[in-house]
Amino acid sequence: MSHVLEIRQLTKKFGDFVAVDNMSLNVREGEIFGFLGANGAGKSTTINMIASLLRVTKGEINLLGKNIEKHSKFAKMNIGIVPQDIAIYEDMTAYENVRFFAGLYGLRGSLLRERTEEALEFVGLGDKSKSYPKNFSGGMKRRLNIACAIAHRPKLIIMDEPTVGIDPHSRNYILNSVRKLNDMGCTIIYTSHYMEEVEEICTRIAIVDHGKVIAEGSKEQLKAIITDTKEIWIGIRTDEPLNLQALKAIAGVTAVLQEENTIKIVSKAEINNLNRIIQQLIKDQVEIRSVEEQAPNLETVFLTLTGRNLRD
Amino acid sequence: MEIWTMANKAAVLGFIIVTSFLAHPTSEIDPWQMLVYLLYLAINLTILTVKQMNQKQLFMGLSIGFVVASTLVLDPLFVLLLPVHILELAFLAGKQRVVVFVCMLLPLFIVLPEWMPLYLLTAFLSFLLYRCGSMLTDKLGRVEAEREKMREDLQSLTRSLNESSEYFRQSTYTIQLEERNRLSQQIHDDVGHAVAGALIQMEASRLLMATDQDKASELLRNAIAISKEGLERIRVTLKDVKPRPEELGINRLRLFVDELSVRETVTATLTFEGDIDVITPIQWKIIQQNATEAVTNALKYAKATVISLEVRVLNTFIKAVVTDNGGGADKVVKGLGILGMEERAASAGGTVIVDGTRGFSVTTLLPYRNE
Numbered sequence: 001m002s003h004v005l006e007i008r009q010l011t012k013k014f015g016d017f018v019a020v021d022n023m024s025l026n027v028r029e030g031e032i033f034g035f036l037g038a039n040g041a042g043k044s045t046t047i048n049m050i051a052s053l054l055r056v057t058k059g060e061i062n063l064l065g066k067n068i069e070k071h072s073k074f075a076k077m078n079i080g081i082v083p084q085d086i087a088i089y090e091d092m093t094a095y096e097n098v099r100f101f102a103g104l105y106g107l108r109g110s111l112l113r114e115r116t117e118e119a120l121e122f123v124g125l126g127d128k129s130k131s132y133p134k135n136f137s138g139g140m141k142r143r144l145n146i147a148c149a150i151a152h153r154p155k156l157i158i159m160d161e162p163t164v165g166i167d168p169h170s171r172n173y174i175l176n177s178v179r180k181l182n183d184m185g186c187t188i189i190y191t192s193h194y195m196e197e198v199e200e201i202c203t204r205i206a207i208v209d210h211g212k213v214i215a216e217g218s219k220e221q222l223k224a225i226i227t228d229t230k231e232i233w234i235g236i237r238t239d240e241p242l243n244l245q246a247l248k249a250i251a252g253v254t255a256v257l258q259e260e261n262t263i264k265i266v267s268k269a270e271i272n273n274l275n276r277i278i279q280q281l282i283k284d285q286v287e288i289r290s291v292e293e294q295a296p297n298l299e300t301v302f303l304t305l306t307g308r309n310l311r312d
Numbered sequence: 313m314e315i316w317t318m319a320n321k322a323a324v325l326g327f328i329i330v331t332s333f334l335a336h337p338t339s340e341i342d343p344w345q346m347l348v349y350l351l352y353l354a355i356n357l358t359i360l361t362v363k364q365m366n367q368k369q370l371f372m373g374l375s376i377g378f379v380v381a382s383t384l385v386l387d388p389l390f391v392l393l394l395p396v397h398i399l400e401l402a403f404l405a406g407k408q409r410v411v412v413f414v415c416m417l418l419p420l421f422i423v424l425p426e427w428m429p430l431y432l433l434t435a436f437l438s439f440l441l442y443r444c445g446s447m448l449t450d451k452l453g454r455v456e457a458e459r460e461k462m463r464e465d466l467q468s469l470t471r472s473l474n475e476s477s478e479y480f481r482q483s484t485y486t487i488q489l490e491e492r493n494r495l496s497q498q499i500h501d502d503v504g505h506a507v508a509g510a511l512i513q514m515e516a517s518r519l520l521m522a523t524d525q526d527k528a529s530e531l532l533r534n535a536i537a538i539s540k541e542g543l544e545r546i547r548v549t550l551k552d553v554k555p556r557p558e559e560l561g562i563n564r565l566r567l568f569v570d571e572l573s574v575r576e577t578v579t580a581t582l583t584f585e586g587d588i589d590v591i592t593p594i595q596w597k598i599i600q601q602n603a604t605e606a607v608t609n610a611l612k613y614a615k616a617t618v619i620s621l622e623v624r625v626l627n628t629f630i631k632a633v634v635t636d637n638g639g640g641a642d643k644v645v646k647g648l649g650i651l652g653m654e655e656r657a658a659s660a661g662g663t664v665i666v667d668g669t670r671g672f673s674v675t676t677l678l679p680y681r682n683e
Contacts, residue, residue: 210665304631
């Protein structure tokens with residue numbers, strides 16, 4: 001799999017303060033790559049360096065195999081950035097905003113018109129193209145901002161905390177459009193300090209703290225840092241002791257225990273065997289009242305590794 | 313600094329020559345004047361060339377006298393050179409700035425009123441140059457001294473490193489010898505006797521086999537019993553010889569923490585969680601060294617009363633944390649200590665997180681393969 005983005009020993013210093021510390025990572029083609037870290041961990045600094053908004057103190061960044069400092073025009077044409085702070089002109093219509101930003105990337109004439117309409121349609125603002133953003137909700141502004149970033153069809157789209165301070169409807173809309181963009185072949189870098197979002201959409205995640213990547217991998221791999229088991233708690237109607245030998249035979253299950261009207265099953269985390277467990281219980285005519293999976297989430301991973309919460 | 317002063321003198325002298333030439337552009341050049349210029353240059357170059365301090369001072373005094381004489385006899389402009397010379401002397405004596413400046417203003421009494429502004433300007437400029445020069449020289453001196461000290465430190469460190477590696481080699485050898493000695497002794501005492509005893513019984517049994525079968529089988533039974541016991545002893549010996557890995561790591565850390573509580577005025581605690589057997593000796597070494605470093609920093613800077621060490625074995629990571637309850641730091645500036653910890657961790661594929669938001673904490677994360 002080819003790398004869309006390669007970061008080699010990237011360092012950014014502001015005076016004595018090291019914001020990004022010798023960071024190395026690769027983003028592969030077709031990934032939704034998540035940057036997870038607390039506020040001030042260095043996520044935005046890294047992104048601003050990828051977007052050439054900040055100078056690199058040390059190290060290098062390659063986009064599609066080309067150094068972004070040496071090929072700055074190439075880099076700009078192939079990166080679309082949705083910044084953390086909304087960057088749109090309030091006194092231009094939605095259409096004019098997108099056309100303006102797409103024009104900066106060199107789109108002209110009918111192609112410019114076509115792509116502008118396409119981008120607005122994509123973020124669900126096709127019918128609002130003549131409205132002014134000052135009347136928009138936070139979520140709509142965010143979506144317009146995304147349209148501005150994608151109209152020139154970049155290979156890599158960077159979204160820096162795109163769901164901060166917006167309503168749940170717009171949030172879902174944005175998460176869905178991230179998936180859609182990814183299906184269309186875009187590689188996406190997504191930063192957030194909302195663990196749930198990163199867990200939901202990202203295919204690979206880097207946990208960043210104090211400017212360093214402290215762990216990297218799929219969410220399963222990251223969770224496996226803490227434990228490779230999960231517990232499934234099944235609430236049942238009866239508290240009579242049941243014969244649960246059959247459950248132990250299911251792949252991945254390492255222990256089964258009944259505590260009154262709860263069956264606690266310890267299983268290997270990477271094996272998805274919930275269906276088979278439930279099927280077996282139905283076959284044994286056990287009446288199920290609730291099913292709960294006790295697995296570590298990324299928040300627990302972060303807490304365990306750093307000793308701090310993501311939202312401190 | 314001498315070069316600076318010389319350049320200063322040359323500049324002022326050049327100014328004097330040009331001015332006096334411009335004042336009388338038509339007249340012939342006065343040979344006396346020429347002689348004075350050259351003599352002045354000669355005296356000042358001598359200052360540069362002589363090495364001994366008192367000779368230097370002598371020539372400086374001489375050149376001041378010369379300048380004063382020239383001012384009075386030949387050209388009042390020569391007074392402009394005076395501040396430079398006063399500065400030169402003062403610099404050599406290392407006088408206070410204010411004193412120097414006042415000294416420089418003293419000749420104002422003999423300066424003609426029309427030259428006064430020019431004199432003041434020269435004095436100020438020279439003083440400025442002197443200040444800059446002396447500041448830079450001081451800085452250079454400090455840097456040089458520091459470099460020298462670092463070179464010495466490096467040398468002594470290299471020496472002690474060599475010595476300790478030699479000592480290390482020696483003691484490894486000694487320990488190996490001692491251990492071999494102990495092992496052979498133990499094998500001789502326990503196993504050797506048993507085997508010899510069994511052998512004698514078996515020989516006897518062979519001799520008696522034909523004549524007294526009952527006796528022979530009894531002897532054989534004895535031999536078997538002795539051999540069994542011997543085998544058991546071998547097992548025990550081998551078990552004693554092989555150390556349990558965690559005895560090295562966690563116990564050393566525990567000792568370190570106990571010593572800390574006794575030696576310093578802090579409460580130190582150690583907690584561990586998970587299967588610490590998976591930690592390899594190399595990883596223990598990194599954990600130990602980083603903990604020592606972090607604790608040293610905590611004692612030095614944090615004004616902490618509680619230092620806690622935590623070793624936790626997760627599923628694919630080993631986490632070692634040193635936390636103190638001191639003031640922490642909003643901005644962590646990486647010094648050699650932190651860099652060293654990072655390097656050690658990196659040598660085992662790990663990272664170090666330094667956080668100063670709640671007290672100060674240093675977390676060493678080392679990956680390991682969970683089989």
